[in-house]
Amino acid sequence: KQALRVNEQGHLVLGGVDATRLVQAYGTPLVVYDVAVIRQQIQEFQSALRHSGLRYQISYASKAFAAVAMYQVIDEEGLHADVVSGGELYTALQAGFPASNLSFHGNNKSLAELEMAVENHVGVIVLDNFHEIDLLRRVLLAHKTSCNVMLRLTPGITAHTHRYIQTGQVDSKFGFDVDSGQATRAVQEVLAIPQMTIIGIHAHIGSQIFGVTGFELLVKKLMALSAQWRDQLDFTPGILNLGGGFGIAYTAADDPLTPADFIQHIAMALREAADQHQVALPEIWIEPGRAIVGPAGYNLYSVGSRKDIPNLTPYLSVDGGMGDNIRPALYHAKYAAVLANKMDAPTQETVHLAGKYCESGDVLVDHLALPRSEPGDLIAMLDTGAYGYSMASNYNRNPRPAVIFVEDGLAKVVVRRETYADLVRLDARYE
Numbered sequence: 513k514q515a516l517r518v519n520e521q522g523h524l525v526l527g528g529v530d531a532t533r534l535v536q537a538y539g540t541p542l543v544v545y546d547v548a549v550i551r552q553q554i555q556e557f558q559s560a561l562r563h564s565g566l567r568y569q570i571s572y573a574s575k576a577f578a579a580v581a582m583y584q585v586i587d588e589e590g591l592h593a594d595v596v597s598g599g600e601l602y603t604a605l606q607a608g609f610p611a612s613n614l615s616f617h618g619n620n621k622s623l624a625e626l627e628m629a630v631e632n633h634v635g636v637i638v639l640d641n642f643h644e645i646d647l648l649r650r651v652l653l654a655h656k657t658s659c660n661v662m663l664r665l666t667p668g669i670t671a672h673t674h675r676y677i678q679t680g681q682v683d684s685k686f687g688f689d690v691d692s693g694q695a696t697r698a699v700q701e702v703l704a705i706p707q708m709t710i711i712g713i714h715a716h717i718g719s720q721i722f723g724v725t726g727f728e729l730l731v732k733k734l735m736a737l738s739a740q741w742r743d744q745l746d747f748t749p750g751i752l753n754l755g756g757g758f759g760i761a762y763t764a765a766d767d768p769l770t771p772a773d774f775i776q777h778i779a780m781a782l783r784e785a786a787d788q789h790q791v792a793l794p795e796i797w798i799e800p801g802r803a804i805v806g807p808a809g810y811n812l813y814s815v816g817s818r819k820d821i822p823n824l825t826p827y828l829s830v831d832g833g834m835g836d837n838i839r840p841a842l843y844h845a846k847y848a849a850v851l852a853n854k855m856d857a858p859t860q861e862t863v864h865l866a867g868k869y870c871e872s873g874d875v876l877v878d879h880l881a882l883p884r885s886e887p888g889d890l891i892a893m894l895d896t897g898a899y900g901y902s903m904a905s906n907y908n909r910n911p912r913p914a915v916i917f918v919e920d921g922l923a924k925v926v927v928r929r930e931t932y933a934d935l936v937r938l939d940a941r942y943e
């Protein structure tokens with residue numbers, strides 16, 4: 513984990529820009545991405561995969577943070593991206609992202625979404641269920657065209673992470689179940705549809721995973737299945753898409769493997785399984801979201817009110833909260849935070865860092881050690897880049913923050929701050 517940069521005034525510096533200057537210019541709450549960190553995270557995956565000697569593709573899971581500027585950076589770095597809705601697809605296309613480099617995921621894509629994907633020649637549609645096979649077949653017939661597909665499988669693997677973000681276990685809404693033979697029936701069905709070309713199989717076991725065991729089990733399972741299909745159906749998937757889920761450190765207590773370690777173990781498991789089953793080495797795709805944007809993001813807040821309670825931890829409130837980062841309230845997610853305009857001041861107290869939303873559960877960090885602060889001071893929450901802004905809401909009719917990209921000492925607004933007028937833009941009078 514990289515050290516935070518601090519200037520002579522004791523201010524946090526992000527992408528070469530003083531955080532207090534960002535806040536003077538753009539206000540709080542503010543979401544800031546250090547673009548160099550995004551590029552660095554990408555390059556770490558790229559170099560590990562390059563060293564593995566495998567054929568590979570990295571697809572950014574854009575649900576972690578989607579915006580026109582983000583798709584531009586992903587394209588600049590030569591990555592693919594995955595989208596999970598018509599809205600993400602639309603945003604990517606608006607950014608000029610090549611449709612051929614997109615994968616379209618989702619357990620209940622609508623007819624309109626499938627039509628949009630087909631009309632725009634999305635690179636691969638990841639089929640999730642039998643209903644969708646039928647819908648897509650009809651869309652392709654109507655459009656007199658064909659497309660590439662992958663099959664999303666439920667491998668029956670339980671990742672060690674929060675229950676809400678586990679996805680590989682048998683009891684899951686996603687994908688074709690492997691153990692009951694659903695996956696084999698699905699592949700037979702799709703092989704018989706001339707308009708669809710199965711380029712590979714996909715599985716995603718969960719998110720914020722720290723160890724490699726789940727991925728190793730997944731690789732073994734998918735390779736065994738490939739061998740079975742080769743023997744039974746004369747079909748071997750050319751690509752194994754292992755999904756995302758690579759964990760990041762939010763606090764000092766977190767100790768995930770590095771991207772390089774994940775990839776090295778996956779590559780070893782893959783070569784072993786290929787030997788064991790005498791199956792050719794497939795191309796490997798991964799879909800990291802959190803690991804690419806999480807460490808690059810900061811949420812900046814102004815300190816406001818404070819409540820001291822005899823014998824208890826005080827509440828220090830900031831001008832944002834669960835509307836711009838729902839993760840603490842939703843998953844009990846832990847974050848580190850610093851007093852960004854007094855980085856050199858000694859730690860003096862422990863507070864609960866509370867948001868401004870009308871809900872007791874709107875606490876961003878429990879028991880946060882900070883220097884003594886006063887109203888107007890600046891709090892920076894760290895590693896907020898994944899599933900923060902992308903899950904933001906207008907709860908309590910608070911406008912969503914602006915998003916700033918900083919790089920090489922330059923700051924740029926990539927999503928403007930919502931205004932009160934934006935809040936009523938879609939409202940209609942009832943009369």
Ligand code: LLP
Nearest residue numbers: 573716719720756757758799800801802899
């Ligand atoms: N691929 C698929 C098919 C996925 O469903 C996901 C995440 C990813 C890739 C990316 O996973 P990542 O590398 O970011 O862990 N809102 C939750 C996370 C939900 C993840 C959903 N799927 C959170 O804030 O922790």
